Each structure stands twice: as C-alpha cells, then as structure tokens.
Amino acid sequence: MPSTPVTIPARRGKAAHVRQGQIVKVINTHGDQVVDTWAFNVQDLKEFMSMEHSRPHMLKTIPIVGDIMRSNKRRPILTLIEDTSGGIHDTLMAACDCHRYKFLGVETYHDNCEDNLHAAMREIGLEAPETPSPLNLFMNIPVKPDRSLSFEAPVSTPGSYVALRAEMDLVIAFSACPQDILPINGVGHMPTEAHFTVE
C-alpha cells in the first residue's frame, strides 16, 4: 500500500528518517515550488550529502536518473532513480538565509530555508551540525555559455516528482523554499506546499 504523502508546508521544513534501500518521492504538488533537500547519515550527522563532493563524481552540474549523490566522505547517500519533473534542478546555490533576505532589501524576519532545515531537524529531536549546500529540487538556475547564472521559474508541472533511493540509513530534510522576491518559485512569486512519501 503506498504511504500517505507527508506535507512540507508552504515556507516551512520537514524531516524524516529513511532506511537504506527505501525510496523517497518528492512531489511538486502545485508545480512551481523549489524544495531544498538535505540528507544526513543517521549514525553520524556530520556526514551529509554534499553537492561539491557529488559533482566531481557524477561529472554534471545537475543529476539525471542513475546519478549518485555523495556525502562529504564521498560515499553514496542518495541515487536519483526517477524524475518526471523535466530534469531541471540546482546544485550551485546555497540555501537562502537571513543574510540573503537582508541583501534583497527585507528589513524584518523572512522565512528562510536555513532556519527551516534546523527547525525541521529539531522537530524530530536532532540538531543539524551545519547548513550544507542543498540539492535544490525543481530550481531552475541556467548556466549560460558565458558562465553567467540567473534565477528562473521552474519547468516542473503540478504533481511531477523525483524519486531518490537511500544508499544508507539517513535523515532526509526538506524546505519548501519561501523565496517570494525572486521568481524561482514561479513567476507568481507564491511559495506553496509540497509533499513526499517514503516507502
């Protein structure tokens, strides 16, 4: 029986335990939502999924089906096994944080993916040792031939998803990115909820 989807509330985070071999499906419920994604070795939270350690091995800026994400000890931690979202994700950008929104002119507190990660981990009794650079699912950051980058709206569609196989017992954490100044959550600048299953 398929597991009931868990909600990643709009502008918030959510974390869960995943056993080696289980499949995590991350669903872009409304189609335009970036989901920052982290994975931590449950036995040692200081070992975590690392974009800068994954790229030299997969030899791509964006993983495709079959690619293995690695930890900061270069061990396989998640494998991308299915992707119905159009295949556009990001591995280049840090999670948004309080400093980012100040830079963008926001003078009061703004929800952000860094705080969402730490709150989600605490909700299940854990403390993330730092904020690793996340796998930004559905996030559209084209790298142009002149090496310039830009923040664009997702190409994913409502209900599209990626499936990730856990390569070790791990804690997965998500943030439904609250970015509403740049158009990365769609041209409507409206962050929404997303969902995930573990089975």
Next chain:
Amino acid sequence: MPSTPVTIPARRGKAAHVRQGQIVKVINTHGDQVVDTWAFNVQDLKEFMSMEHSRPHMLKTIPIVGDIMRSNKRRPILTLIEDTSGGIHDTLMAACDCHRYKFLGVETYHDNCEDNLHAAMREIGLEAPETPSPLNLFMNIPVKPDRSLSFEAPVSTPGSYVALRAEMDLVIAFSACPQDILPINGVGHMPTEAHFTVE
C-alpha cells in the same frame, strides 16, 4: 618595496594573515599548477569564504575582475582585482581528500588539499573548523551545454597571477594541489610549487 614571494611548496599548503585592504597576489610560477584557496575571518574562523554563497551574488560560476567572493554570512571577504591567467578558475569542485584518491585507485596515503589546508593552518597556530569548498585558482573545469563537467589542463601561463583584495582581516590558506592522476595540473601530471605575496 614589493614583498618577497612566499613559496607554496609542491603538493603542500601554506597559510598567512592578511589585513583588510591588503592585496594577495597568487602566482602560477610554473604555469600549470592549480592552487586551492580558502579565506577565514580572523575574528571568527567559522565565517569563511563560501563558493555556494558567492555564486548567487556574483551570478557566475567563475569570478572575473571586479567580482566579490562572499563568506557563509554573505559578507564580502575577497575581491578579484586583477587576473593575468586567462580567467579560468573553478568554484564547483570540493578539495581533493583521502577519500578522493581511494576512489581513484590509490591504496596508500596520497597528499591532498584537505590535509594541506589543515596542516597549513596548524603551522600558524590555528585550527580550520572544517574544509570549505575552495576557490580553485587556475583549475579548468568546463561546464558544457549538456551540463557535463570534465577535468582539463590549466590555460594559465608561467608567472601569470590573480590579485585578491582582502575585504576583512582574514587568514588566507592555499594548497598547491597534489593531483597527479587527473590532468588538472597539466597534461604532464606533475604538481609544482606556486608563490604568493601580501602587500
């Protein structure tokens, strides 16, 4: 009077204190040597230059003259003010480490940039809190239109250099990358020394 160049020995690291406003010139003495580069806030070593926090602000994968590298608190830490090397550097790849060389088939200890960073910091009485993803000066990792990456020889020439202005009081650390399996230190696979000045 120009300062005497400091040697970054072949396959080794070197660190130095730099005051805000000083210029660090990193010289590719023999032309083909990748120099992994880190910068730490001297007041708080947990604040350090971060590639994933620099890219969203400079909006490029590779900095050019005028671009500002930022810390993990998104504060300016180094500005690239001169570059005679051909402008090809890397911000995508983690420092090489013991796990990397095992993956490449090396069964005994291999010098690596991660260990070089920590040894260089200890040499001046400091402890790096972690191994941030470095600014890999002179390293040639093209991003192709299909988003694939490859390890290529440098385009820099003997004596070419980059100049970086310190935007805070900081500790700079370098590793003359000991990679001799992939051709990133030239097609001869021969790591060499490099040099730097601070003035």
